[in-house]
Amino acid sequence: MSYKSNYIVGSIPLDRLKPKRVRKNIELTLWERLYVPEIIRGMYITTRHLIINLIGFVFPPQGKKRKIFTVYYPEEKLTIHVAYRGRPVLVQREDGKEKCVACGLCERICPALAISIVGGERENKERYPVTYTLDMSRCVYCGLCEEVCPHEAIVMSDEYIGLAEYDRKNMIYPKEKLLVPIAKLKNRIEYVRKIYGKSNYEL
Amino acid sequence: MTDLAKNLHTEHMVINMGPSHPVTHGTVKFLVTLDGETIVDFDVEIGYLHRGFEKMCENSTWEQVFPYTDRLNYLSPIINNVGYALAVEKLIGIDTPERCKYVRVIVSELSRLADHLTNVAASGLELGAFTAFLYFVEARDLIWDLLESVCGARLTSNYIRIGGLKNDLPDGFKEHTREVFKRCRELWIDVDKLLTKNRIFLDRLRDVGIMPPDEAIAWGFTGPCLRASGVPYDVRKAQPYLVYDQIDFEIPIGEKGDNFDRYLVRMEEINQSMRIVEQALDKLPDGPINVDMPEYRWQSKDDIYTKIESLIFHFKTVTGGIRVPPGEVYFPVEGANGEVGFYLVSDGSGKPYKCRVRPPCFPLTAAMPRMIKGALIADIVPTFDMIHMIGGECDR
Amino acid sequence: MIAELIEAIAKILFVFGVNVGFFAPILGWVERKQSAAMQDRVGANRADIFGFTLIGLLHPLSDTIKLITKEDFIPAGANKFFHTLAPFISLTPALITFAVIPFGGQYEIFGHRVNLVVADLDVGILFIFAFASLATYGVVLAGWSSNNNWSFLGGLRAAAQMLSYEVAMGFSIIGIIMVYGSLKLTEIGAMQADFFRWGIFLQPIGFILFLTCAIAENKRAPFDIPEAETEIVAGYFTEYSSMKFIMFWMGEFLEVVTISGIVVTLFLGAWHLPFISNESLLSLFGFAGPNGSIILLMLTNIATFFGKIIFMIWFQMTIRWTLPRFRYDQIMKLGWKILLPISLINIFITGLVVLLK
Numbered sequence: 001m002s003y004k005s006n007y008i009v010g011s012i013p014l015d016r017l018k019p020k021r022v023r024k025n026i027e028l029t030l031w032e033r034l035y036v037p038e039i040i041r042g043m044y045i046t047t048r049h050l051i052i053n054l055i056g057f058v059f060p061p062q063g064k065k066r067k068i069f070t071v072y073y074p075e076e077k078l079t080i081h082v083a084y085r086g087r088p089v090l091v092q093r094e095d096g097k098e099k100c101v102a103c104g105l106c107e108r109i110c111p112a113l114a115i116s117i118v119g120g121e122r123e124n125k126e127r128y129p130v131t132y133t134l135d136m137s138r139c140v141y142c143g144l145c146e147e148v149c150p151h152e153a154i155v156m157s158d159e160y161i162g163l164a165e166y167d168r169k170n171m172i173y174p175k176e177k178l179l180v181p182i183a184k185l186k187n188r189i190e191y192v193r194k195i196y197g198k199s200n201y202e203l
Numbered sequence: 204m205t206d207l208a209k210n211l212h213t214e215h216m217v218i219n220m221g222p223s224h225p226v227t228h229g230t231v232k233f234l235v236t237l238d239g240e241t242i243v244d245f246d247v248e249i250g251y252l253h254r255g256f257e258k259m260c261e262n263s264t265w266e267q268v269f270p271y272t273d274r275l276n277y278l279s280p281i282i283n284n285v286g287y288a289l290a291v292e293k294l295i296g297i298d299t300p301e302r303c304k305y306v307r308v309i310v311s312e313l314s315r316l317a318d319h320l321t322n323v324a325a326s327g328l329e330l331g332a333f334t335a336f337l338y339f340v341e342a343r344d345l346i347w348d349l350l351e352s353v354c355g356a357r358l359t360s361n362y363i364r365i366g367g368l369k370n371d372l373p374d375g376f377k378e379h380t381r382e383v384f385k386r387c388r389e390l391w392i393d394v395d396k397l398l399t400k401n402r403i404f405l406d407r408l409r410d411v412g413i414m415p416p417d418e419a420i421a422w423g424f425t426g427p428c429l430r431a432s433g434v435p436y437d438v439r440k441a442q443p444y445l446v447y448d449q450i451d452f453e454i455p456i457g458e459k460g461d462n463f464d465r466y467l468v469r470m471e472e473i474n475q476s477m478r479i480v481e482q483a484l485d486k487l488p489d490g491p492i493n494v495d496m497p498e499y500r501w502q503s504k505d506d507i508y509t510k511i512e513s514l515i516f517h518f519k520t521v522t523g524g525i526r527v528p529p530g531e532v533y534f535p536v537e538g539a540n541g542e543v544g545f546y547l548v549s550d551g552s553g554k555p556y557k558c559r560v561r562p563p564c565f566p567l568t569a570a571m572p573r574m575i576k577g578a579l580i581a582d583i584v585p586t587f588d589m590i591h592m593i594g595g596e597c598d599r
Numbered sequence: 600m601i602a603e604l605i606e607a608i609a610k611i612l613f614v615f616g617v618n619v620g621f622f623a624p625i626l627g628w629v630e631r632k633q634s635a636a637m638q639d640r641v642g643a644n645r646a647d648i649f650g651f652t653l654i655g656l657l658h659p660l661s662d663t664i665k666l667i668t669k670e671d672f673i674p675a676g677a678n679k680f681f682h683t684l685a686p687f688i689s690l691t692p693a694l695i696t697f698a699v700i701p702f703g704g705q706y707e708i709f710g711h712r713v714n715l716v717v718a719d720l721d722v723g724i725l726f727i728f729a730f731a732s733l734a735t736y737g738v739v740l741a742g743w744s745s746n747n748n749w750s751f752l753g754g755l756r757a758a759a760q761m762l763s764y765e766v767a768m769g770f771s772i773i774g775i776i777m778v779y780g781s782l783k784l785t786e787i788g789a790m791q792a793d794f795f796r797w798g799i800f801l802q803p804i805g806f807i808l809f810l811t812c813a814i815a816e817n818k819r820a821p822f823d824i825p826e827a828e829t830e831i832v833a834g835y836f837t838e839y840s841s842m843k844f845i846m847f848w849m850g851e852f853l854e855v856v857t858i859s860g861i862v863v864t865l866f867l868g869a870w871h872l873p874f875i876s877n878e879s880l881l882s883l884f885g886f887a888g889p890n891g892s893i894i895l896l897m898l899t900n901i902a903t904f905f906g907k908i909i910f911m912i913w914f915q916m917t918i919r920w921t922l923p924r925f926r927y928d929q930i931m932k933l934g935w936k937i938l939l940p941i942s943l944i945n946i947f948i949t950g951l952v953v954l955l956k
Contacts, residue, residue, distance in 0.1 A: 012440065012441050016440060017435050017437075017440050017441075017454065018440070018451075018452070018453040018454060019435040019453065019454055019455075019456045020453040020454065020455050020456065020471065021455075021456055021457075021458070022455040022456065022457060022464070022467040022468055022470075022471045023457055023458040023459070023463070023464055023467055026458060026459065028402070028405065031400065032400050032401075032402050032405060033402065034402075035402045035403065036807065038400050038401045038402060039401070039403075039918070039921070039922060041396055041400075042396065042397045042401060042921045042922065043917050043918065043921050045393050045396050045397055045921075046334055046397075046637045046917060046920060046921045047637075047917060049334075049393075049636070049637050049638070049639065050633065050636045050637045050917075053636040053637070053639060054636055057636075068636075068639045068640055068641060069341050069344070069639045069640065070639075070640045070641045072641070081351055081352040081355075081373070083351065083352055083353065083354065083355045083370075083373065084351060084355055084356075085355040085356055103518075104522075105517075105518065105521050105522070108521055108522050109264075109266070109267060109521050111263060111267045111270045111271065112270075140270055140359065141356065141359070142269075142270040142359065142361045143355060143361060143369075144266075144267070144270070144361070147369065147501070148501065148517070148521050150507050150508070150514060150517065152504075156355070192504070193504060195369070195370035195371065196370070196503050196504040197503055197504065197505060198503045198505045198506065199491065200367075200370070200371055200491055200492050200493050200503060201491050201493045201494075201495045201502070201503050216748065218748060218749075240752075240927060240928075327923065330923040330924055331820055331821065331823070331922070331923040331924030332921070332922065332923040333634070333638070333920055334634075334637055334638050334920050334921055337638035337639065337640065338638070338639070341639055397921065398923070401922070401923070403821055403922055403923050403924070403925055403929075404923045406925070406926065406929050407923060407924075407925075407926055407929075579926065579927060579928060580752075581824070581926045581927055582926070
């Protein structure tokens with residue numbers, strides 16, 4: 001469709017712009033003027049959805065529990081992709097100690113200033129966080145702490161339930177509440193290794 | 204009779220459509236002076252969602268700004284991320300690999316889809332067509348599932364990094380996208396049949412909120428509202444960034460500049476966005492997605508665990524921020540609402556000296572009185588809907 | 600004498616019971632579930648008694664309990680008398696107009712003529728219009744007596760809309776009256792025994808006009824500007840809570856049933872089945888003896904009537920959930936400039952056809 005206008009901004013050629021007129025008619029056509037045909041067409045569309053959904057209640061399509069889009073939370077839950085960023089958790093090694101070495105990178109990168117770490121040393125010269133508090137009322141679940149951690153010590157789990165509390169003091173999670181054994185976090189740690197792997201980087 | 208006429212008070216009624224009103228999505232206050240139902244005067248007050256974005260950026264390092272940019276235009280967060288990243292990359296002077304550019308285009312267009320679907324759905328809801336709202340919300344939910352499989356969250360994506368992306372597309376993304384688009388196209392056809400030719404809907408939207416093209420340019424309009432007035436300007440075509448010059452798509456133009464044109468432009472842009480994503484998925488090259496410059500982009504975990512130089516760079520860039528050379532840059536990106544521009548000033552340290560966002564809906568909201576004076580109170584609803592002011596972006 | 604009294608009380612109880620006891624709660628359920636099925640979602644189904652949810656049928660019960668136990672307030676500065684009176688004026692026409700709608704024909708049972716209508720008035724249709732106009736007062740009083748700008752706007756809009764559409768509604772019925780030659784609803788119903796003498800075939804334009812005007816009278820979408828929740832919060836019943844709110848709401852739902860009843864009686868063949876006449880039904884039920892077959896015929900007719908009402912209710916619900924809302928001046932334009940001339944033309948054409956036959 002050829003396009004003539006006074007408003008070619010910036011002298012960009014028309015074959016690069018490729019404008020497409022969307023308004024077919026300024027005045028109403030006869031079909032639109034009569035209210036009734038379009039109303040009947042609209043009602044046909046909603047009635048079609050109604051009948052498909054009603055049949056879908058009785059005979060659900062294969063592979064799914066029901067035809068409609070709704071998920072019956074809390075009886076059914078959505079299947080979460082492995083990439084989902086739930087609440088941050090500290091990884092607990094098999095011997096019960098945390099992997100974290102209190103380097104302070106997650107504390108530094110957190111945009112919401114939710115993490116506070118006090119570092120210390122054990123007898124065998126191993127660094128560990130004496131206190132590690134994550135203020136869940138400040139956390140924005142951005143995942144930057146997981147990205148910068150050099151030891152895979154903090155990962156975003158897939159938990160999103162049960163994070164509400166009645167008292168604001170309970171929202172400050174100490175280290176004990178954040179520890180999760182490494183056996184439960186295998187999926188996420190593998191995913192983290194894959195997405196930050198060497199193949200993503202140019203040589 | 205004359206006593207009655209003397210006692211009849213006819214004065215203008217001032218109504219406050221306050222920050223919390225069902226029709227003002229985003230928090231904005233309208234002070235409407237009514238004469239019966241005609242609007243005599245219209246006053247807009249914004250700023251109820253001001254969170255100090257620019258001040259917060261001055262106190263964070265260059266990478267910590269990304270979660271903040273998510274929350275600017277919270278319906279299409281990736282486009283804000285992309286705009287900021289491209290601005291910083293222009294300031295530094297680095298160029299990302301090809302695959303990174305294609306993936307950025309794909310996720311930007313998915314975000315734009317979500318934004319346009321929300322806009323048309325919300326305007327259907329506020330005009331009383333509840334069914335159109337729910338069909339498009341179903342489509343938007345499917346798009347958000349796609350975005351969740353890519354970056355981990357539906358709204359606060361935090362996906363783009365300076366010099367690349369956070370992670371690559373997951374396996375099976377192409378097939379998943381194909382299924383989602385099939386369902387989205389079905390729902391688009393349904394809503395089109397429900398709304399576009401319906402005389403009731405047409406009467407609500409036509410000839411209301413007209414903005415002629417020269418005035419639109421004078422006010423500073425960009426985006427779908429400018430294109431609805433008849434001016435063919437799109438940042439993706441005028442100043443192409445990423446790989447938009449290699450992808451074939453059209454930009455829809457309106458005729459009159461009224462609300463119906465804006466609606467048609469947005470509906471057509473939904474189709475064009477789907478076309479762009481499919482073309483980009485076909486042309487997607489293999490390869491790396493991050494640039495391998497440890498002073499600007501955090502290295503891979505294999506390197507950090509094993510090499511000491513990577514670890515040192517990692518620590519330096521995380522704690523002190525990346526060192527961007529001093530200078531200033533302005534980079535415009537086509538957001539869902541218009542031209543989102545990032546103006547960055549750097550003084551050579553690890554934190555931005557100034558990070559200013561050009562909000563595309565600021566001039567649109569400022570032009571509301573011009574568009575609505577003389578119309579009825581019931582016209583505020585479709586006009587404000589089609590302007591699509593997003594509080595997070597207008598107030599920052 | 601006693602038999603007639605018992606018959607009258609039975610009919611009143613039946614109509615009242617069906618309306619308030621069955622239709623009003625069921626309509627609340629239908630609205631939620633039908634709209635949910637049209638919009639690919641589930642609807643409300645969580646209210647349960649001992650774990651039985653009954654696909655959401657208990658929600659009207661829980662709504663009623665909730666609304667009864669809410670605080671009933673009158674806003675400061677409001678006119679107490681009118682504020683309390685308005686819901687009653689709004690509810691009464693919806694209940695009363697069902698008195699003249701026949702839900703069956705005339706039958707001879709045990710030597711006694713039974714006429715299945717509560718009040719067989721000679722001026723049936725006029726009675727309906729008279730009472731439907733009274734509903735305007737309720738809305739206007741509600742809007743004015745709450746001390747609120749938004750309610751005031753809603754009351755103004757409602758008054759203008761309801762008055763305009765009453766005129767067109769009256770004119771659209773004149774065609775039917777000319778064709779059938781009577782104002783009595785029972786006679787009009789009886790004359791539609793043959794499928795091709797149904798009102799919808801004789802007066803198609805009248806059907807569309809009457810349906811539109813009746814939905815506008817009822818203030819349901821797409822004509823629900825008096826209560827448009829996105830423009831003026833909740834319109835004229837912003838300041839109402841608990842029982843008064845439920846009265847407004849129930850009045851609206853009952854008027855849906857009443858409108859369905861009138862449309863079915865005038866246009867859709869009242870209590871007759873499409874191609875099966877009463878005589879063939881009588882011979883079908885011959886196994887039960889003379890009185891029994893008439894009782895079965897009576898039950899079939901009542902069931903057909905209510906089945907058609909349910910179809911019309913479904914139709915109105917579909918219209919509500921499909922169409923967007925009009926603007927205020929477009930409603931006025933539609934009522935005065937489009938529907939009124941069309942109804943006058945309808946009368947003219949009907950008159951010509953009746954004269955030439």
